[in-house]
Amino acid sequence: MPKSDQSLKVFISYARRDGAAFAEDLVDALDVAGFDAFLDRNDIAAGEDWERRLEGLIAAADTVVYVVTPGSVLSERCGWEIRTAESLNKRIVPVVAIEVPEAGTPAWLGRLNYIFFDGRQTFSRALKQLSTALTTDATWIREHTRIAELAERWIQRGRPDVLLLRGPELEAAQQWIAGASDTGPQPSDLHRSFIDASADHEQNQAALEAERLAAVGVEQTAKEEALKRLSRRTALGLAASGILAVAAIGFFGWSLNAEGRFREAQRAAEMAQQNSIDAEIAGEARRTDITGQLVAYATSRTDFRLGAAERTEFTNSAVRHLLDPDTPLLTAFMQAQEEMRGDRTAPRPLLSTSINGDIYLGRPSANRKLEALVVTAGTADDDDTDADAWEAMLRKAGFNVHRLLNPSSAQFADGLGAFLGQREVGATFEGSENVVPSGARAASGPEANTLYFFVFVGEAGTLDGQTRLGFSDSTGDAFEATTAGLDAVTQAFAARAAASVLVVDAAFTLETGTATLRRGS
Structure with a gap:
């Protein structure tokens, strides 16, 4: 299904x-x-x-x-x-x-x-x-999860008003909580506090709006009374038709101005909300305590049908969403995975994260160190289109990007070690014969306020339930010796950077328990 x-x-x-x-x-x-x-x-x-x-x-x-x-x-x-x-x-x-x-x-x-x-x-x-x-009770259960996630996000962000429920969404949440049955899971204190806070905010906003409309009503009544008094005083002694026409035009103009002020207030409120969101994103960019790791697969480790076309679809979608200034890192990958999978029933790709905040690559931090390594691994005539797209996106997002082009397993190990320990801004890995920059020094633990990004484009396999990355010399006869375990790579990045992102944009060509890596398939 x-x-x-x-x-x-x-x-x-x-x-x-x-x-x-x-x-x-x-x-x-x-x-x-x-x-x-x-x-x-x-x-x-x-x-x-x-x-x-x-x-x-x-x-x-x-x-x-x-x-x-x-x-x-x-x-x-x-x-x-x-x-x-x-x-x-x-x-x-x-x-x-x-x-x-x-x-x-x-x-x-x-x-x-x-x-x-x-x-x-x-x-x-x-x-x-x-x-x-x-x-x-699937519909009710689904709302239980959705509202709890919204409430948790509201709390983690410091309870800003902009993340509260409002209008029809609040009404639906109130109907949902009122419809709780004794047989299913009950709304938690988190649900109730979030919905109550949303209702309180909605009532406060309604009260402010009522005060504003009342003030407008008082002003309008005063104008109407003034117009009536003007009519009574001048009707007998003046050319009433002309003067009253002028007064009517003046009142009409005032009405237009009142409507204009109301619309201007609406635009100001919308702008204030957008500014609040922008300020929230800007605050995330200024944070220096971002830590954790995100790992994303283009496909499931048990889906061996993925080919170059599907990898490209994932890449095109991911790089587009990641550069969207209003889309956080995790959401971008979720959207890319869903767009790539379509209606397929294959197991969902792995996507995990422990990063303790939202990172917006489309709005890069001015003081966060950004380093990236893009690896193209496979046969000598492999198409580098996906890797080129990742590199272009990362450079546009402000990363210092390094490339490893079709390395052997030993060259990958050397190049990765040098990348994680390198300090020279101009160090490069361009070319498979030059994978280790000169003057590299060993890493000395996680570096504060850093984000490292690793992209592997090639072929991968699974052995004993673990993902292994394949290289130009990877063979089934010596599979473990000529491939790299993804767990070891993630640990190396976690030890080096405050935050890291690892992307496996790979076709899985090795079935669990076998020893055949089908190169170029």
């Missing part, structure tokens, strides 16, 4: 030691069924603060599916995930993958209805039951 922006988001909580294989199968099955399912193994980059990142994933989910196994009921991490979901008033659906004695199950599980995937019924029947549970 094709997925869309309206697909319900499902977070899978499981124990790695005995639930990983089942969780992976469940994600694939839910993806095919049209849900947007994800779990921590695929959606958290190396080096992230896992508690902060997992809390974000759980907050973004419409439902948390808890995989019951002997390992999960004893897992502190699974317990933390469930407590986090409960604190956010998320719907929790337990599914039994491996039967656990009743005496060994947590007390909270006794309050919920299980769905059994442990062999007592077919997988397809259990999946149908789970799908029914997930889609019950």
Whole structure:
């Protein structure tokens, strides 16, 4: 079933030691069924603060599916995930993958209805039951998630009025909270405080508008009374028709001026709102405490059908959105992924972030250090169009851009190490024979107020569930020795820069468990 922006988001909580294989199968099955399912193994980059990142994933989910196994009921991490979901008033659906004695199950599980995937019924029947549970009250659940995300953003930004609900959106939220049933997850204190603050602000604005209109009404009444007095005093002694005509024209002119003042006030309010948004973005650009990492794939690691055309579609979309001055980094990548995927049912691409603020590449910071490395890897005659587009976008955004052109695995390792340790502004990696700048020095830890951007355009594969980047000398016979693990690359960037972005714009040509890298396919 094709997925869309309206697909319900499902977070899978499981124990790695005995639930990983089942969780992976469940994600694939839910993806095919049209849900947007994800779990921590695929959606958290190396080096992230896992508690902060997992809390974000759980907050973004419409439902948390808890995989019951002997390992999960004893897992502190699974317990933390469930407590986090409960604190956010998320719907929790337990599914039994491996039967656990009743005496060994947590007390909270006794309050919920299980769905059994442990062999007592077919997988397809259990999946149908789970799908029914997930889609019950789907519209209400989706609003539960959406409003909570808006509320969290409002709080993180310092509770600005510009991010509050207003007009029809506020009315819809009030109707939503009034329609809560006893059977589903309840609105949280976060929901209520956000909607109440929005209603208070709306009432205050309405009161101010009423005061303004009342003042206009008093002024208009005074003008009308003055006109009547003028008419009474002059009707007997003057050429009333001409004088009253002039007075009428004057009043008409005043009315036009009042309407003009009202419209001018509206324009001023709209301008003030836009200025508030602009000031917020400018404030993000001035921040010197931005930290974290974002990792984005052009396609899923399990989708081997992606070819050059799809990579180009992702690149064209990403570079366009990233340069939009009003689009933050994470939103730009989300839009690019959705536009590239269309209605395909392939698993969604990985996109994870722990960056503690919004970065707008279209409005670069004046004092943040911006460094980028773009790698084109593949056969000698590979098309560099995508890499060229990334380089052009990054240069336009103010980055100091370096290129690695079709390196071997050893050249990539040397060039990456030199890039992360280099200090010379003019250092370059142009040309595959000159991948290491002279005078490079070793990195000495994260550099404050920096943003490093890494783009890999080429071919990649998976081995034991891990992404590996392929180079000009990568072969199936010596796959590990001639490829680079993406986890190691992300760790290297996290150790070097305050904030970093890594993009894997790659066709996945190596199937998990095999040892064949199909070059040039």
